Amino acid sequence: MTAEVRTVEAGELNRYADGIRDVYARAFAAPPWNEDPAGADSYAERLARDALRPGFTAAVATAGRAVTGFATAWITPEVFPADRSYGQVAEALGPERTRAWLCGALEVNELAVAPEAHGTGLGAALLQAVTGPVQDGRCWLLTSVRAGAALRLYERTGWRRVDAPVPGAAALVVLLGPRHLQRAEAGGRR
Template identity: 35%
Template sequence: MSKDSEERTGMRLVPWQPDDLARRLDDVMAVYGEAMGYRSELLEARRGYIASHARRPGFRAVATLTNDGHLAGFGYGYLSHPGQWWHDQVYNALDPAARTAWFADCFEVVELHVRPPAQGHSLGARQLAALLRMANGSTTLLSTPEADEATSRAWRLYRRFGFRDVLRGFRFPGDERAFAVLGRELPLTPPAS
């Protein structure tokens, strides 16, 4: 985030280490819950998963902090490997050629969230750009709930960053919603304006 952007928004983007995510896990869960609209019992079930992700190979994270240190948003990912739940679900749904193309050297964008009151200030775009610049791998994948691409901020963001369809209408076990899996090659080149 540029100094001018920090002054205009009153927020700064910082890289996080695994211990930073662990230390701020309560804040991470609050942002996650607000952004996703999840009930508290579902958040508690996911808390352990998120905490364990910080120890995965290739872990990279960024956070957007207000000037007084409150967490406005965060994003993280890691290298995708067999035996990881998301990897295995998506890998098994793809044909062999797509598996090779996307998973041979893949950085998985696991979470990218901004508190609803802070949305609309390009924080998600800044987080995603920083995260992908730090990412290891030659490809990157993420999943997002299916939505109207014209009205969804997340979809517009991903398309602007060059993410394309890998799998549409996919249903993860335990979630009734349909998801899209989107991907792009790395390294990151600046998104179209």
């Protein structure tokens, strides 16, 4: 069965909550994430709060009634946050690049595809659904260098790694979107 990808409003997310929780649990249980299935419950609670962020957007993939993938994004605040991994990102990029490259840009927060849908183009379609409408092309995301399949997807779809390793045990890397104006300055892989 072919999956359908559509953007959804924050108020529509409840309709897909169980499916999103299931996809999250299965997608992030495997290496390099190794998340406990209970992490999906925490994500579902966080998603409700994230949906209130400025510029929040989401896309959901469904095959019949089953959710097979999702992506979420929002606008990074002009005052760069310090919680989660943001402090490490700011340390890696420095204050000028952080402000110029990331603040006010669309930040892809989560992208997850059910394991049985890997290799179908669904990840690329979800990524395009949340980032395609960004008029100035300023999009970014953060992932682990240990997430080989995810990195291959991002690079295949035109995202570029920033040549500034993010400190910390998670081995994180920042990627700039295909139309981001500072891509050429990012260094890293094309």
